[in-house]
Amino acid sequence: MSAPLLSVRDLKVHFRVGGGRWGRKPVVVHAVDGVSFDLRAGRTLAIVGESGSGKTTTALAVMRLTPPTAGSIRFDGVDLATLDGAPLRAMRRRLQLVFQDPYSALNPRQRAGDIVRAPLDLMDIGTPAERRAQVDEVFQLVGLRPEQQQLFPHQFSGGQRQRLNIARALASKPDLIVCDEPVSALDIAIRAQILNLLRRIQRERGLSFLFISHDMAVVEHICDDIAVMYLGQIVEEAPRNAFFAQPLHPYSVALMSAVPTVSGGRERAARRIRLHGDPPNPIDPPPGCRFAGRCPAARERCEREAPQLREVAPGHRVACHFVDIRAGVPVSPLSPVESTTTAA
């Protein structure tokens, strides 16, 4: 297998939020706490999790938009975590970002064409004529008309604004685009347009996506590989088909079962695994498994000893003490079918 395009090892991002003076202990939020993953060229890795899981902070750290506390971020062999100044800027043209809110990510006083050309101007890519040609090309690629380059952001609809964001991200011909919840702020009927666009761009350009989302159905549609985060750590990572056919970590199982579906309806809701309470505080995470306090399958060992990610099937890693391997097949300690019997 070829070397991964992006390889993150033991990434930590801690924020000090107070304390540290007058002999008091510093108060530190462990937003990302030891995250490792690989993204191969031309593929889409989705990082999913709920609010506070650290998925967006992970994405920002990969872009070096928030300083990593520890760990390495190797992009095409170069460690971005140790890069600064001009070399980092040179690498940035190969990594771009699409934000969640298409409204606030665009300068309201800049014309659409200038917005898309800005990365080329800032990074000094090509001659003015080449820049114009490149802007024309990406406008066409994302399905906007050339004359729309003269318009201001408020003259576009939400879906068109997100196309504009994608066009700007594509302008510098990056190898990797980090998409942070790119369809969450869009209307339902518009989401399909943007998801189809992202997949078409990937097919045509061979780009890689790091796709941050909380929406499991969207992720299933778009990803090749998936990593589930809970309270700053990856609890499960797997190829798409393996994960969606059988999630193994109890949190993944609960997360999947919480998604309401059109085909499942009430029956699915009745089979649902109910999680109680809220995630623990990232300032002072519990010593053992971070999910233990809410896990229906937790035992005494979980509170004592933090589970490590281990490979239970090819490419399928999970951080849970009680995922068994029976007859060569991994089995989750929690499954929706079992929960019906216990609930009844």
Add this chain to the structure above:
Amino acid sequence: MTATETRDPLLRVERLSVEFQARRRTARVLNEIDFAVYPGETLCIVGESGCGKSMTALAIMRLIPENGRIGSGRVLLRDRDLAGYGTQQMRQVRGNEISMIFQEPMTALNPVYTVGDQIAESLRLHQGMGARQARERAIDMLKSVGIPAAERRIDEYPHQLSGGMRQRVMIAIALACDPDVLIADEPTTALDVTVQAQIFDLLREQQARRGTAIVLITHDMGAVAEMADRVVVMYGGRVVEEGRVEDILSRPGHPYTQGLIACLPDLDEHPTDDRPDLPEIPGVVPSVWERGVGCPFADRCAHTMDQCRKEFPPMFRTADTQRVACWLHEGKPI
């Protein structure tokens, strides 16, 4: 809800139109909408933003912004027309007979009052309870919506609670006076999916216990499948389809409803590598200024005929309990 049509509705919205004055012109944001809510059922109102879902809720509650007004039509709660009620009369209805919960629980709660004060307010106002009695009832309400350590939480302020807890408090406030109807406007959109599941469970459980009718406004067809007994689909300020949830999901009659169901991926427990592109609904919702006399969906519809642009269709009955406003069904009984 098999016999819904034979029972008397609790709330009946009849040919309701809401108009706004802006740029010296009048815009009709709701155009002769008709639907009914039956006792103890859950009615989901679905559609994209800008279709009039939230405005419908505000019109029922008589909370339309100042530059708008009810142009015509009636809002019948049993046999009383709320559309003609004055401010004082409406105050007796809101929070008492009809309650509402909103999308963002933090902005809907008052940050400078404790949770207990905010629950007790409607109890003291509508039920004439004294301070002590209202406080006890408020603690009971917090317990019934699943807030642990209710005796302590009652003296906390909204910022001390998580998003899910805040929405539970909102539900406690809304249900304190045992209303007949609870209107929930996208109550879980701001919440995580595991918390959404808890809130849906809570709404179902409270409905079973109290017999409250719920009007759930949502854009998530998965939530509709899970919660609804009946569904109203809105587009461009009009009701375009109404029916039982199983009929709407399995045999949607309106092209817009069909598009809404098809355009989003549904979670598949047996994924394969065959992933065709999602069906798209082209274009966007027209603004109130762009709606002509015909069907507001005509510009995005794959089946548009000449007639669609000339006249908005009446509701054709495609089944006993399903009505569709689309010329494709012309000839069926109205």
